Amino acid sequence: MRFRIRPVETTFYDLFTESAQHLVTGADLLAQVLDMDVTNGDIAERMREAEHQADETTHRIIKRVNSTFITPFDREDIYALASGLDDVMDHMDEAVDSIVLYGVTDFPEAFAGQVAVLQRAAQLTAEAMPRLRTMKDLEEFWIEINRLENEGDRNHRRILAHLFDGSYKAMAVLKLKDIVESVESAIDAFESVANTIEQIAVKES
Amino acid sequence: MRFRIRPVETTFYDLFTESAQHLVTGADLLAQVLDMDVTNGDIAERMREAEHQADETTHRIIKRVNSTFITPFDREDIYALASGLDDVMDHMDEAVDSIVLYGVTDFPEAFAGQVAVLQRAAQLTAEAMPRLRTMKDLEEFWIEINRLENEGDRNHRRILAHLFDGSYKAMAVLKLKDIVESVESAIDAFESVANTIEQIAVKES
């Protein structure tokens, strides 16, 4: 008697890991841009490159899911995960873009902490992706992302309240509000990624 | 001959009614916050609690639809209705949140009327939900919600035109625009709920 090995497209795990690693790069570039002189468009250029590479990875995942007969988990969950990771990058790219376009060099004090939350979420996500293969030790991932999202939400509200407490002129608020909202959306998008991972894990268990 | 009773999960109706009742609470709290002294965070706290309870109800609906073999109407319509009701609450919560965070105490005159539209829509929705059981007398519900949405849209445009007619400083406009747009989104979300109800009723008829 021969055993048939179920052909599973293992490279999905690699592609998701690659996708999450682009987010680590993006979050780190966003952290650097806070210290940079905005006349120096170099980091903006590297961000655009990171966003472009993340797009490529997303397209490869979608292409593979469309051309593969057996997928390691539900097709819709693969789409949801790929597009969730892509959303994070889009919001980080928006944030850097607004900083450069609006020429912002001064940020509210709490904003660096908010970007640190984003960096931590990216790191944890990149570390969790390879664990999709065994579906082990993923619970701590989504719990920690949810905790980070709560921390980010508190930071965000503190920053918003500060923007409107009279410390800033309307023009500065207009610029900064867009930027801090993009970062908040990126953190929220990580929570959505974590929820997708939880859903996949529940189905597989 | 024995009759087989089709086992229908009747509690979906109760859960949708519960969900809509949270919206009545939310809309009433929003109406109260217009008169309140914003240093008093008590109503904001009660809003957060209402939003939390609404989330719980939504989760119970989703959980039940996932674990139930026969549902009273299409699964996707149950999802759409649950998430539509949830969207209303999110936008109402956003509105209260912005009022408190930005420290707004003065509102354009027409804004109280807009919140009254929201309260009326919430009330009608809470009254309509139990009628899903018999699918009777629902048409008047979606017609009236559509009428309220049109009224809300006219109010919204009048308020926006007023915000930009020179009566307010840019900083005040920045604060108020977010708040009035959240309320407008909440009213729109009720229209989306009414459309879902109409779709369900058409399928069942």
Place this chain on the structure above:
Amino acid sequence: MRFRIRPVETTFYDLFTESAQHLVTGADLLAQVLDMDVTNGDIAERMREAEHQADETTHRIIKRVNSTFITPFDREDIYALASGLDDVMDHMDEAVDSIVLYGVTDFPEAFAGQVAVLQRAAQLTAEAMPRLRTMKDLEEFWIEINRLENEGDRNHRRILAHLFDGSYKAMAVLKLKDIVESVESAIDAFESVANTIEQIAVKES
């Protein structure tokens, strides 16, 4: 032996063409509004009428897809195309609406070029729709729309940078930002239409 003719609903092509023609009307009205005296609400009225007619066409497409057994291409692609075209109209309507509500008469210089991009995209889309019948010569369409979207994106970034470079007061920025973002969203929505067309063509080839 008799041949059975597969009954294909050819009128989908006519309806999509009609839908795209409403967008040509809408984009032209938006171009006219840039020159108009905003106390003259006539163009706003005609825009509302165009948006209303576009809605009707969308509803007819949705109704037909729901009542037709065999559709010329996948149901979900028909939905995606219909709602993509509808999104363009909504964003154009938003733009005209904000211009009239906020009473804006002066626009950044590059804005007329941006509206011209929108008009060109509408024209190309209206010309491409009848070609869905034969699925021929569609590639040039989506390539050109993607090129226009890139051009629109560059314009948009230039306009935004100009809005924030100190040339405008906060109040003017608040008004103009909404308007230019609606136009940018309309151009993005054309890209999404082009992507849907590409997807349909790839499946059919």
